[in-house]
Amino acid sequence: MSQRKVVGIDLGTTFSAIAHIDAYGKPQIIPNTETERITPSVIFFDDSHVIVGSVAKNNAVAEPEKIVDFVKREMGKPKDQFHREFGGKIYSAEELSALIIKKLKADAEKYLDQPITDAVITVPAYFNDAERTATITAGQLAGLNVLQIINEPTAAALAYGLDKLDENQTVFVFDLGGGTFDVTIMRIVDHKIEMLATNGDHRLGGKDWDDVIVNLIAEEFDRLHGENPLLDLHSYQELHNRALAAKIQLSSRNNTIIVYHHGGKSVKLTLTRKEFEKRTRHLVEKCKTICEMVMQEAKLKWDKIDKVLLAGGMTRMPMIRAMISGLSAVPQVDQVNPDEVVSRGAAIQGILSILNEEDISGEKTVDDSLRQQFSALDGGLIEVTDITSHTLGVVLWDQRQLQEYVFPMIPKMTPIPAVIRNSFGTADANMQRAVVKVVEGESTVPGECTPLGVCDIQLPPYLPKGSPVKLTYQYNANQVLEVEVQAAGNNAKVTIDRNTGLAPQEIEQAASGLGELQVS
Ligand code: AMP
Numbered sequence: 001m002s003q004r005k006v007v008g009i010d011l012g013t014t015f016s017a018i019a020h021i022d023a024y025g026k027p028q029i030i031p032n033t034e035t036e037r038i039t040p041s042v043i044f045f046d047d048s049h050v051i052v053g054s055v056a057k058n059n060a061v062a063e064p065e066k067i068v069d070f071v072k073r074e075m076g077k078p079k080d081q082f083h084r085e086f087g088g089k090i091y092s093a094e095e096l097s098a099l100i101i102k103k104l105k106a107d108a109e110k111y112l113d114q115p116i117t118d119a120v121i122t123v124p125a126y127f128n129d130a131e132r133t134a135t136i137t138a139g140q141l142a143g144l145n146v147l148q149i150i151n152e153p154t155a156a157a158l159a160y161g162l163d164k165l166d167e168n169q170t171v172f173v174f175d176l177g178g179g180t181f182d183v184t185i186m187r188i189v190d191h192k193i194e195m196l197a198t199n200g201d202h203r204l205g206g207k208d209w210d211d212v213i214v215n216l217i218a219e220e221f222d223r224l225h226g227e228n229p230l231l232d233l234h235s236y237q238e239l240h241n242r243a244l245a246a247k248i249q250l251s252s253r254n255n256t257i258i259v260y261h262h263g264g265k266s267v268k269l270t271l272t273r274k275e276f277e278k279r280t281r282h283l284v285e286k287c288k289t290i291c292e293m294v295m296q297e298a299k300l301k302w303d304k305i306d307k308v309l310l311a312g313g314m315t316r317m318p319m320i321r322a323m324i325s326g327l328s329a330v331p332q333v334d335q336v337n338p339d340e341v342v343s344r345g346a347a348i349q350g351i352l353s354i355l356n357e358e359d360i361s362g363e364k365t366v367d368d369s370l371r372q373q374f375s376a377l378d379g380g381l382i383e384v385t386d387i388t389s390h391t392l393g394v395v396l397w398d399q400r401q402l403q404e405y406v407f408p409m410i411p412k413m414t415p416i417p418a419v420i421r422n423s424f425g426t427a428d429a430n431m432q433r434a435v436v437k438v439v440e441g442e443s444t445v446p447g448e449c450t451p452l453g454v455c456d457i458q459l460p461p462y463l464p465k466g467s468p469v470k471l472t473y474q475y476n477a478n479q480v481l482e483v484e485v486q487a488a489g490n491n492a493k494v495t496i497d498r499n500t501g502l503a504p505q506e507i508e509q510a511a512s513g514l515g516e517l518q519v520s
Pocket of ligand 1: 012013014015176177178179205206207244247248249251311312313314315316317338339
């Protein structure tokens, strides 16, 4: 039996975590070499050496120019839109994320004293095709076989739901992390977990609350000393640390004193929880609106929700809990540590994926005792059904309006994996080629959607107008899309040509480049 070891990785904006399934079938966090259960997603470039985690974070104030953080917000961007240069080498968002994963993997291998081969990595439910593809690439660059990409709220739901499968219930998962916000409604029915609706904002998270305090301190400093400390990168890091500490204190205290020094001058101010809540009300309102939207999408009233599951460090804030209480009076569950629940859920999905693979290949790679732990009442494996977070469409020509519009091929909230086929007629007689523009988004106006790529297929001559062009959209469990176009005997399979991220040949090059780097 060839041994495989799978982990679940929560690749977070501010912190990352890694978990595995222990010999008793329980998901466990794997601490890093600094003995911490979560690792700051901060990278420090020190000549030929790369340091990830707390040591890197602690260096942020002294040498901010050698630091990269918040990489997750840049995932999916091509190198010309986002990159960082250190020691003459240019790093893409995928490569930087790969360095964080490398650190998690190396520390876990040391802790478990065995090689790690496979991983499930989590992403915000609202991540799009490019962001998901970039996350898979990051895992591969770090030397892992990425079994699956799953949504963070799905992972949280899985970690929570695993030992509650006996109770049929509808759970609202509220996940507010350092940089992203996700809400998902899930239903546990007859030992199966189904996602009903999902929504979010991947640019809303703890950092936005921190920045409110950063600006407050900077304004006060400017008022007293006539100088804006934000104009200096060193000061921003220092200010951000002060703001973060103040925010966390205000979760348990009614006020906090902030002292900040810069260029030999200082400022001292008291911030009350009430004042902080007033200044961040717009952020809480944003969260509330998204919660209401997802309920509408699921066509549910709040009285149909049995529990609210809290995930993400920001749900420790009383203003967030109060807002949720205002929406629903049901119990808020947080006995699962919000910083750890996502990676633990990913580890569960990891074992489920491997067991599924075993069922198909017939090859045994994990102990039999584990299979029992992850089986439903009927003896089959526990099933988790996720749904699409975005509509995937194709741009078509409207003959009557004489303009382009988006036809939804796979509507938002379709259970996945999904395969959808449709046939369209050519717009004119004797068309030379069919150009299929693939887009993602909820609008019917092409300009309001995100272009994913183009499929271009040559047509035989003299085809009459209205000749069928058949499209197949295949959305796999990772929520990554493959498109196939067939037209008039040209049964060519065309994979969409993505205009983002690293190309396949670039991935190989990047992997060997990263292999030479020492990461600790
Ligand atoms: P996550 O990405 O889930 O690890 O969430 C991290 C975010 O939660 C960061 O913005 C932290 O500053 C924030 N956070 C963690 N603990 C607390 C707390 N006690 N009060 C307020 N925010 C917190």
